[in-house]
Amino acid sequence: MTGEAREADGDDGPLDGLTVLDASRVLAGPFCTMQLGDLGAEVIKVERPHTGDQTRSWQPPSYGDSDESAYYMSINRNKRSIALNLAAEEGREVFRTLAREADVLVENFRVGKMDDWNLGYADLHEGNPNLVYCSISGYGEWGPDSHRPAYDIIMQAEGGLMSITGEEGRTPVRVGVAIADIGAGMYATQGILAALLERELGSTEGQKIDISLFDGQVAWMTYMASNYFATGDPPTRMGSKHPTIVPYQAFETADGYVVVAVGSENLWANFCAALDREDLTDDTRFATNEDRVANREALDSLLADELVEYATDELLALFDEYDVPASDVHDMADVFETPQVQARDMHREIEHPTAGTVAMPGSPMHFSGTPTTIRHYPPRLGEHTTELLAEAGYDDATIRALIDADAVAPFDD
Structure with missing residues (x-):
């Protein structure tokens, strides 16, 4: 809807009417855009033709006889997929067309890549001043480490988390899920929502948001950082113990x-x-x-x-x-069998064309008037390519020319 006011329908979610162009992959970006999709936004997932999001092949495990990994399925619901070749100028021009009608863009390519393609904030802002443009990277867009690649375990180590996680005197351990990525995805969502609100109430234009995994880990040190600032002594690993509360x-126990x-x-x-x-x-x-x-x-x-x-x-x-x-201490089976999880609708299922019934956690955001929804299964690669191109105004002949130029890939069911 690009900056226009709208009246919310209670069944549509608080972000109904907003369009998100998702040029991210793996975890931090897709986790962010899944949240926006749960909140009612239309999310267009841009993927590399033939291979798509890397996590599609991160298996085992996968669901049933499908080629879709459980990892990919966990963070890509409520999206439509277009197989678009950004390495080709024709593909980039399609991307610009989609961006002109979008409210939000999320990307997590290496720093500078979108600018190299003339798809950076300055380029797309010119065609759509209302666009909220969110870039997610390992270390952010400036600073001496901005060029470095980032992986969650490295972020947990460099950001301080592994120095306080694990048993005293033993090897440091990482938190069991990729919390640096998930945290960055949450900060990206917060930043996007704040920028959308500012756009509606303030300048009426979008802006650029720079989110880094490293910054998020440093921010999450909270009281551990404060303890260090207060004493000059870095906190150490204590297992499950708390530094200032006992027990x-x-x-x-005898059995656990x-x-x-x-x-x-x-x-x-x-x-x-x-x-x-x-x-x-x-x-x-x-x-x-x-x-x-x-x-x-x-x-x-x-x-x-x-x-x-x-x-x-x-x-x-x-x-x-x-x-x-x-x-x-609950394992995953215990967690999803608890009455509280069932009562809060945190165990959800959706039907998938090839994977069958796919189970997943629900959304933790509960609204009294505009509830979150799970409307669409995680899309198959390029499943909506021709549909989205047609919606963007491309006729059949132009779509065929884009396919022939390897700018897009049709869905191969």
């Missing part, structure tokens, strides 16, 4: 693990009562949280010996009775 960690979060003095009293160890509340070493932090090793040892005598379910029942926040 707040996982403990081994239990995780507790004793975040206040009232909870400490409840925790001790649940274990029938009210004597601990009178122990001057553990009287306050500050005392417990100072005497962490002694308390950890005492509690480890105590809790390993209990079965996990037994402990959870006791902690529930005494209102102590606690859980066992």
